[in-house]
Structures are given as structure tokens and as C-alpha cells.
Amino acid sequence: xxxxxxxxxxxxxxxxxxxxxxxxxxxxxxxxxxxxxxxxxxxxxxxxxxxxxxxxxxxxxxxxxxxxxxxxxxxxxxxxxxxxxxxxxxxxxxxxxxxxxxxxxxxxxxxxxxxxxxxxxxxxxxxxxxxxxxxxxxxxxxxxxxxxxxxxxxxxxxxxxxxxxxxxxxxxxxxxxxxxxxxxxxxxxxxxxxxxxxxxxxxxxxxxxxxxxxxxxxxxxxxxxxxxxxxxxxxxxxxxxxxxxxxxxxxxxxxxxxxxxxxxxxxxxxxxxxxxxxxxxxxxxxxxxxxxxxxx
Amino acid sequence: xxxxxxxxxxxxxxxxxxxxxxxxxxxxxxxxxxxxxxxxxxxxxxxxxxxxxxxxxxxxxxxxxxxxxxxxxxxxxxxxxxxxxxxxxxxxxxxxxxxxxxxxxxxxxxxxxxxxxxxxxxxxxxxxxxxxxxxxxxxxxxxxxxxxxxxxxxxxxxxxxxxxxxxxxxxxxxxxxxxxxxxxxxxxxxxxxxxxxxxxxxxxxxxxxxxxxxxxxxxxxxxxxxxxxxxxxxxxxxxxxxxxxxxxxxxxxxxxxxxxxxxxxxxxxxxxxxxxxxxxxxxxxxxxxxxxxxxxxxxxxxxxxxxxxxxxxxxxxxxxxxxxxxxxx
Numbered sequence: 001x002x003x004x005x006x007x008x009x010x011x012x013x014x015x016x017x018x019x020x021x022x023x024x025x026x027x028x029x030x031x032x033x034x035x036x037x038x039x040x041x042x043x044x045x046x047x048x049x050x051x052x053x054x055x056x057x058x059x060x061x062x063x064x065x066x067x068x069x070x071x072x073x074x075x076x077x078x079x080x081x082x083x084x085x086x087x088x089x090x091x092x093x094x095x096x097x098x099x100x101x102x103x104x105x106x107x108x109x110x111x112x113x114x115x116x117x118x119x120x121x122x123x124x125x126x127x128x129x130x131x132x133x134x135x136x137x138x139x140x141x142x143x144x145x146x147x148x149x150x151x152x153x154x155x156x157x158x159x160x161x162x163x164x165x166x167x168x169x170x171x172x173x174x175x176x177x178x179x180x181x182x183x184x185x186x187x188x189x190x191x192x193x194x195x196x197x198x199x200x201x202x203x204x205x206x207x208x209x210x211x212x213x214x215x216x217x218x219x220x221x222x223x224x225x226x227x228x229x230x231x232x233x234x235x236x237x238x239x240x241x242x243x244x245x246x247x248x249x250x251x252x253x254x255x256x257x258x259x260x261x262x263x264x265x266x267x268x269x270x271x272x273x274x275x276x277x278x279x280x281x282x283x284x285x286x287x288x289x290x291x292x293x294x295x296x
Numbered sequence: 297x298x299x300x301x302x303x304x305x306x307x308x309x310x311x312x313x314x315x316x317x318x319x320x321x322x323x324x325x326x327x328x329x330x331x332x333x334x335x336x337x338x339x340x341x342x343x344x345x346x347x348x349x350x351x352x353x354x355x356x357x358x359x360x361x362x363x364x365x366x367x368x369x370x371x372x373x374x375x376x377x378x379x380x381x382x383x384x385x386x387x388x389x390x391x392x393x394x395x396x397x398x399x400x401x402x403x404x405x406x407x408x409x410x411x412x413x414x415x416x417x418x419x420x421x422x423x424x425x426x427x428x429x430x431x432x433x434x435x436x437x438x439x440x441x442x443x444x445x446x447x448x449x450x451x452x453x454x455x456x457x458x459x460x461x462x463x464x465x466x467x468x469x470x471x472x473x474x475x476x477x478x479x480x481x482x483x484x485x486x487x488x489x490x491x492x493x494x495x496x497x498x499x500x501x502x503x504x505x506x507x508x509x510x511x512x513x514x515x516x517x518x519x520x521x522x523x524x525x526x527x528x529x530x531x532x533x534x535x536x537x538x539x540x541x542x543x544x545x546x547x548x549x550x551x552x553x554x555x556x557x558x559x560x561x562x563x564x565x566x567x568x569x570x571x572x573x574x575x576x577x578x579x580x581x582x583x584x585x586x587x588x589x590x591x592x593x594x595x596x597x598x599x600x601x602x603x604x605x606x607x608x609x610x611x612x613x614x615x616x617x618x619x620x621x622x623x624x625x
Contacts, residue, residue, distance in 0.1 A: 025425060032420060032431050039435060039492070045460065046450050058459050109342040119339035125346070132354060134544075136552050136602050138578050139595040142364060142588045143357035166349025173346075198338035227444040229555040234583060245445040249559060252449055264453075267446035274440055282433045 046271070049264040057260050072261035076269060080251050081239050085266065092243035092270075095157050095232075096225040102164030103172050103221045104214050110167040111176030112202050116188065132170040145234060155238060160231045164221070172217045179213035180206070212284070219281050223274050244270040361592040369589035382593035391569075391577055392594070398565065399574040401483055403550040406490040411542055414494040418501035419531075432502070436495035443493070448559035452476055455485050476560060479570035486571060489556055497542045504538030505531070536617045544609055551602050554579070574598055 049057045050072050052065045077085045113119075114126050148159045167173055183206070191201045207214075229245040236242055242250065248270060251263050340347075365382055369375035386392045421432055441447050455461045455476040462474045475481045508531065516526050532539075557565070557573040563580040565572025578598070582591035 028420065028423065028425055029427070032417075035417070036431070036434055039438060042447070042450055042454060042492070043438065043441070045454065046446075049450075049453070058453060058456060106345050110346045113339045113342035117335050117339040117342070119336045122339065125343065128350065128355075129346075132350075134548050134602065134606055136548075136595070136598050138552065138575055139361055139592075139599045140354060140357040141578070141595065142582050142592055143360035144353055145582075146360075146588075147352070147357070163349065163353060165345065166353065167346040168349045168353060198334060202338075202342075223440055227441075227555075229445050229558070230579075233558075233579075245555075248445045248449060252559070260453075263449065267449055270446045271441050271444065274444075275437065278433075278437060278440055282436075 043271075046264060046268050050261065050268045052261065054259065054261040057264060069261070072265035073269075075259055075262035076265035078262075080247055080255065083239055083242075085247075085269070087240065088242055088244050088247040089269075091157075091241060092226055092245075095160055095228075095243055096222045098157070098161040099164045099225040100218045100221045102161055102166075103169060103217055106165050106167035107169065107172040107176050107217065108207065108210055108214070109202070110173050111180055112206055114173070115177040115180040116206075117198065129170045129173050132168075133174060141234070148235065154235055155241065157236070157241070159235045160225075160228070169221075172221070175217060176210065176213050179210055183209050215281070215284050219277060219284065223277060226274055361595060364589050364592035365596045366593075367589040368587075369592075371586035371588055375589050378589075382590050383597075385590070386593060386597065391572065394565070394569045395572050395574045395577040398483060398570065398572050399551065399553070402487060402490075402553060402573070403547060405484070406487045407543065407546045407550050409487065410491045410494050411497055411539075411546060413491055414496075414498035414542075415501050415539075417494065418498045418505055421498070422502055422505040432499070436499060439493035439496040442489055443555055445555060445559055447489070448556040451485060451489055451556065452560055477567055479568035482561070482567060482570045486553070486557060486560065490550070490553070497546060500538060500542055501535070504535050508534040533618045537619055540609070540613045540617045544606065547605060547609070548602055551598065551605075 048065055051068050051070070053067055053069045053071070056066065080088075110129075114122060114129065144159070145154070148154050151158075153159060163169065187205055187209075188201050191205055196204070226243075227245065228243075229249070232243050232246045233249070236246060239247075239250065244266075248263070248266060251266060255262065366377055366379060367375045368378050368381070417435055421428055421435075453459055455474050457474040457477055459474050459476075462470070465472070472478065475485050512530050512534070513526055516530055521529070552575055553573050554575040557571050557576050558579070561567075561571030561573075561576065563576060563584055565576055574594070575598070578591050578594050581587050581594060585591075
């Protein structure tokens with residue numbers, strides 16, 4: 001079924017739209033819509049779970065709630081242990097915003113140096129960037145923790161964002177370099193002849209042209225930071241400082257037994273910014289991944 | 297467009313070399329020494345954050361954890377150099393065998409299933425039909441939220457005892473309960489969660505598929521090649537660099553699965569260690585048991601494993617991956 005459908009020649013424009021062609025089109029849509037129902041079911045489930053009364057969430061199979069309640073959202077807004085929900089949103093937002101700024105600034109200058117300039121050691125540094133692309137981060141985790149506790153910054157967001165300001169996210173450095181390669185070198189040469197220095201070239205020529213890379217990396221960094229769990233799990237221990245993933249995890253450990261609906265409402269709310277971000281920027285995002293291979 | 301990392305370093309070097317040559321030619325008329333020095337100065341200025349970051353937070357910690365892996369360092373109690381004792385102990389540790397089994401099972405199942413799903417849908421979505429943009433966005437969406445704590449909690453609920461899956465199946469006489477509490481299949485629910493993110497590689501496959509010249513298919517059709525033959529002899533070879541890139545990245549990521557596994561199975565990888573992922577065990581050893589020396593040995597074992605797998609893949613790629621326009625190696 002799939003094999004037959006998938007190997008369809010892609011150029012159908014030259015043919016007349018015959019009845020068979022129409023039938024195939026209907027089949028194609030049915031095929032995709034059916035898989036879409038399966039794929040989007042979990043997301044749809046949270047949506048309805050959050051407006052079902054507590055007792056119904058797990059046990060009521062029907063996706064359409066028998067009774068609708070807004071109580072779950074009311075209790076979700078109360079947050080956890082006296083800390084209101086908006087506070088966790090704010091914490092998540094601050095970490096994400098700082099991460100975005102850090103990534104854009106550090107990766108663009110690093111990529112410019114590695115992709116456009118010539119200096120001793122450049123090749124070796126580029127090789128290190130590529131190697132860290134594949135290196136499991138877990139191997140640095142323990143010493144990093146020891147360093148941060150020596151610096152007395154555990155239980156602050158410093159450990160979560162400093163790496164972004166130091167261009168340690170090899171994926172984004174690589175992505176920026178890929179984008180830079182697409183920018184004709186004649187531009188730099190013309191600017192050099194006009195007497196522009198490297199700083200000028202970088203700020204007035206490269207940065208504006210890098211805009212697609214900047215947008216793509218910003219979206220991915222924002223979403224990645226919004227979803228990040230391991231970092232906050234290791235470094236943040238005070239509930240007032242928790243971002244949303246830590247809140248959800250704590251809520252699941254403490255309150256979920258008595259208030260499942262509250263947790264589902266919280267879960268839904270925590271996913272909303274990511275989905276909104278996606279809907280607004282989806283064209284950029286998908287183009288960005290397609291050209292650079294970056295993933296969420 | 298989607299340059300696989302294999303092709304990247306040489307390309308960069310070539311580009312760098314030609315640029316240097318051009319620069320030197322152009323600069324010969326002007327003041328060569330100043331321009332060269334400017335480039336050196338700017339280069340290192342721009343590289344400063346990365347150099348500091350790499351030394352302090354990447355290279356330094358790697359060497360440090362390598363050293364720690366030869367000690368019995370405990371966060372509170374301290375520790376001494378004990379040679380290869382940690383590595384020896386690992387192979388007698390039942391938890392190590394469990395974590396390796398769970399992680400390998402996950403990698404072996406999740407990566408191929410996810411990539412097959414993504415390739416199949418990508419092929420459907422590269423036909424010229426209406427609504428492509430909508431479908432592409434809808435299929436891509438889950439990969440942005442799937443690895444969040446929120447979705448892990450949803451997954452837990454969907455496959456809980458008396459949850460939707462249990463109830464739905466009991467309509468057909470199922471009495472086995474929820475999948476997530478069942479040690480025989482709980483790992484499969486994490487595989488399913490991973491397959492759910494097929495949208496990310498799908499988009500990369502789509503970009504690759506659209507690059508395959510249509511004339512190839514037309515020529516093959518004229519020669520009487522069937523759909524299957526066109527798929528095997530045109531699509532697969534032309535797509536092989538993209539396939540290689542996806543397999544490589546998905547595999548490396550799969551080895552490092554953490555968040556959802558932690559939420560669903562906890563630090564003990566419940567039920568009955570069936571979701572005891574390797575990274576979850578590293579976390580538990582280092583930050584719950586505070587046995588940081590032993591945990592470092594585990595982490596280095598992961599680096600070795602991922603390194604070997606990556607190396608094998610690059611070797612295999614030399615024979616299997618076809619780069620159009622290059623001498624086929």
C-alpha cells in the first residue's frame with residue numbers, strides 16, 4: 001500500500017486529470033488524514049483531558065468530555081507549594097531568552113571566524129567543533145557540576161546559559177558555517193577593497209545576510225531551552241527558581257495523585273508557547289532544518 | 297543542500313584554501329602583512345569565547361572525567377586513584393548489563409522505525425498535491441514537544457492501567473493492563489514516543505527527495521523500470537547521503553535518551569529496570585548516589601560505544617553512500 005503510493009512519479013502535471021488520477025488523489029488524502037489522526041491523537045488527548053473532571057481523565061475513553069470543567073486550569077494557575085504558575089513561566093522564559101541571545105551572539109562570531117577567516121589553528125578548531133557534534137554531553141556533566149559548585153553558582157541559572165554564550169552548541173556553530181558558505185565571497189572581497197575591516201564586514205555584511213540562520217537558531221534554541229529538563233534537574237533546587245519542566249516533574253511526584261486534572265492543564269499550558277512559536281515560524285523552521293539538518 | 301558532516305570538513309578546507317589564495321592575490325597589491333595580521337587578530341578575537349568555553353567546559357572536563365573514572369571519588373567522601381577498578385566493577389554490575397540492554401534495544405528499534413516512518417511520509421509528501429504545507433507542518437509538530445516532560449507525563453497517562461490504551465484494548469477482551477506498567481513492553485512505549493518525532497528527519501528527507509533530478513525517473517520509466525525498481529535504483533542511491541546523515545544523528549541522539557525515560561521510569565528505570573536507560577543510570581550514580589568516579593567510568597564507556605558505532609558508520613558509508621557529482625568512492 002505505502003510502497004505503491006510512495007513511489008508515485010512526482011511529475012503529474014503533463015497528464016490530464018483523469019478519473020484514475022482523481023481517485024489516487026483521494027486515496028492519498030485519505031492515507032495522510034488517517035495517519036494524521038493517529039499522529040495528533042496524543043496532543044488532542046491532552047487538550048480534552050485538561051477540561052475533564054478529575055475522575056474522568058484516565059477512565060473516560062471518549063475523547064469528547066461528558067462534562068466540561070475549568071477547575072483544572074484554576075488549580076493549574078495556583079502553581080505548586082504557594083508559587084504561582086506565572087512564576088514558572090517567567091523562569092522558563094528568562095532561561096530561554098538568555099539562551100537565544102547567547103547562541104546568536106557567540107555562534108555568529110565563531111562561525112565567521114571558522115568559516116571566513118584564515119589563521120593558524122583554524123582547521124584544528126573546526127575539527128573540534130565537528131567532533132563535539134557527535135560527543136555525548138554526559139561525559140562532561142560531572143566535572144562541569146564540580147566546576148560550577150566550586151564557582152558557587154549551583155542553584156542559579158548561570159550553568160544553564162553560560163555554554164550558550166561560549167558557542168559550545170556545536171550544532172548551531174555548524175549551522176551558521178553552512179549558511180555562511182552560501183554567501184558569495186565576492187562580497188567580502190569587494191568590501192575589503194573598499195577598505196572595510198573584518199569587524200565592519202562582519203557587522204554590516206554578514207550579520208544581515210545571516211538573518212535566516214539567526215531566526216532558525218533562535219527558534220530552536222528557544223524551544224530546546226523551554227523543553228530542557230536535565231540541566232534544571234541537576235542545577236536548580238529551589239522551587240521558586242524552577243522552570244516548567246521541573247515544575248511538572250515535581251507536581252507529578254507530589255500533587256498528581258490527588259489532582260490529575262491540574263497536571264494535565266499545566267502540561268497543556270506548558271506546551272502552548274512551543275506550539276504557538278511553531279505555528280508563527282513554521283515556514284522558517286522547516287526551511288531551516290531542511291538546509292542545515294538541525295533538529296529540535 | 298543537506299550536506300552530511302562527512303562532506304563538510306573537506307569542503308570547508310577547500311573553500312578556506314581558495315579564499316586564502318584569492319586573498320593573497322588581492323592583498324599583494326595592498327599591504328599584505330597588515331591584512332594577514334588583521335585576519336589573525338580578528339580570528340582569535342572572535343574565537344575567544346569558544347576557546348575559553350572549550351577549554352573550561354569541554355576539553356578540561358573531559359580530561360577531568362577521564363581521571364575521575366580511575367578513582368572512587370564520592371562527592372562528599374572524596375576518593376583515591378584505583379586504576380581500572382571501576383571498569384572492572386562495571387562488568388560485574390547487574391545494573392550495567394540492564395542499562396546496556398535497555399539502551400541498545402531502544403537504539404536498534406527506535407532509529408530504524410522512526411526513519412522508515414519518516415521516509416515513507418516524506419515520499420508521500422513530495423508528490424505534487426494540494427495541502428502539502430498543512431500536512432508537513434502537522435506531521436512535524438510532535439517532534440517539537442515529544443521530548444518534553446509534559447508529553448512524557450501524557451504518555452504515562454495514555455498507557456497507564458485503566459488509561460485509554462488499556463480501556464480500548466479491554467473492549468476486545470484484553471486483560472493485560474496498561475503497557476507502561478508492564479516490564480515486557482514498557483520500553484516499546486518509549487520507542488513509540490521516539491517514532492512519534494519522525495517529523496524531524498522527515499523534513500530532511502523531503503529536502504533530499506526534492507533534489508533528485510526528475511529526469512532520472514523519466515528516463516527509467518522510458519526504459520520500463522517499475523516503481524519498485526525506480527525506488528531501489530534511483531531514490532535510495534540518490535538519497536543515500538541524507539539517509540546516512542539521519543541514521544548517524546538519530547543513532548547518536550538515541551544513545552543519549554534521558555528526559556522522557558527519567559519521567560516515565562524514574563531513576564530506577566521502573567518497572568523492574570525495563571526503562572533503565574544508560575544516561576538515567578549515569579545520573580542516578582552521579583547525583584543520587586554521589587559516586588562520581590564510578591559514574592565517570594560509565595560516561596566514558598558511553599563515549600567509547602558511541603565513538604565505535606560512529607566509526608563503523610563512517611566506514612560503512614564509504615562503500616554505501618553515493619555522492620552525486622563526485623568520484624564514487
